[in-house]
Amino acid sequence: MTLADAAPAPRGAALMAARRRRGEPRSYDFRRPTKLSRDHVRVLQNALETFARQCATNLTQVLRTEVKLELGGIDQFAYDDYVAHLDNPSFMTVLNFEPLQGRGLLTWSLDMAMAMIDQLLGGSGASEQPQRPMTGMETRLARYPLERVLHELALALRPIVRVDFGLEGFEYNPHLAQLAVSSETVVVASFSLSLGDRETEATVMLPFAPFAPALHDATSPQLSAQAVRDRKAASEALSARLGAVPVEVNARFRPLAVPSADLLSLAVGDVLLLRHPRDSPLEVTTNDVVFAHAVASNHRRRLAAEIVAAPGLTTTASRDAL
Numbered sequence: 012m013t014l015a016d017a018a019p020a021p022r023g024a025a026l027m028a029a030r031r032r033r034g035e036p037r038s039y040d041f042r043r044p045t046k047l048s049r050d051h052v053r054v055l056q057n058a059l060e061t062f063a064r065q066c067a068t069n070l071t072q073v074l075r076t077e078v079k080l081e082l083g084g085i086d087q088f089a090y091d092d093y094v095a096h097l098d099n100p101s102f103m104t105v106l107n108f109e110p111l112q113g114r115g116l117l118t119w120s121l122d123m124a125m126a127m128i129d130q131l132l133g134g135s136g137a138s139e140q141p142q143r144p145m146t147g148m149e150t151r152l153a154r155y156p157l158e159r160v161l162h163e164l165a166l167a168l169r170p171i172v173r174v175d176f177g178l179e180g181f182e183y184n185p186h187l188a189q190l191a192v193s194s195e196t197v198v199v200a201s202f203s204l205s206l207g208d209r210e211t212e213a214t215v216m217l218p219f220a221p222f223a224p225a226l227h228d229a230t231s232p233q234l235s236a237q238a239v240r241d242r243k244a245a246s247e248a249l250s251a252r253l254g255a256v257p258v259e260v261n262a263r264f265r266p267l268a269v270p271s272a273d274l275l276s277l278a279v280g281d282v283l284l285l286r287h288p289r290d291s292p293l294e295v296t297t298n299d300v301v302f303a304h305a306v307a308s309n310h311r312r313r314l315a316a317e318i319v320a321a322p323g324l325t326t327t328a329s330r331d332a333l
Contacts, residue, residue, distance in 0.1 A: 053230075058171055062164050063082050073159060074136075084201050086198075097214075102181070105182060119214075121140075123206060126206055172229075201214050
């Protein structure tokens with residue numbers, strides 16, 4: 012079962028809040044296993060709570076009215092499931108994050124975005140706002156508080172990964188924001204955003220794959236210098252011992268297929284044609300894996316296999332006797 016196949020649920024903030032409610036069953040798609048561990052969530056939660064506090068203070072100064080931003084939860088989604096749960100229209104800011112690859116989204120309601128523009132122009136922001144795409148002038152005004160938000164997001168994530176968030180553009184229809192393949196795993200942080208008496212849900216969506224190495228490093232236990240030296244010595248000792256492990260090696264002709272009746276009728280003196288070309292080297296194998304080629308030779312009155320270049324190669328390999 013996928014998220015989209017789950018029981019009907021309200022859209023937007025109510026849906027994500029229901030998914031975070033403890034004690035309730037949650038759908039699980041075994042084709043998309045969980046990649047975001049509890050340790051990852053804990054590290055991200057600490058960073059994003061700091062982001063919420065600093066961002067609220069910054070927006071309060073810019074908009075000259077009280078802004079509250081509180082982290083609601085952090086979830087893993089498939090990209091198509093995340094997009095399906097966004098309201099249409101929504102105010103969606105497309106992000107990039109140099110030097111990592113990929114794009115993310117910062118979203119909140121279009122009503123809240125228009126109220127912010129109203130505040131920037133000296134209005135109260137309390138009146139009913141139009142539900143339409145922004146004009147060119149409104150878009151330029153919206154960039155000012157958004158750049159403050161992205162700056163605070165980069166600072167908050169700095170203990171995990173150093174990235175510079177950039178603003179690529181805006182979208183209003185979630186189904187037109189094709190930022191990733193439908194099955195790609197994304198991390199979604201949900202926030203409660205209030206501006207005066209107006210309240211909505213804001214989300215930050217980031218693809219999991221580009222940030223996975225940094226999250227892994229941030230959640231890995233930090234070893235002391237002595238522990239690092241002990242691990243290095245153990246690795247070197249293991250490598251040295253593995254080099255002395257005996258391995259069975261065979262020099263063989265090419266395999267051939269023989270009817271079972273002919274095989275059962277073999278008698279002393281019969282000749283079994285190997286069908287191995289006279290000028291073709293033997294295969295040197297271990298555990299049925301061919302790793303070299305050789306020709307029959309002798310070494311100090313003993314039969315030997317002399318390593319030669321692989322068939323079809325023009326370069327000459329080193330000729331060592333086994």
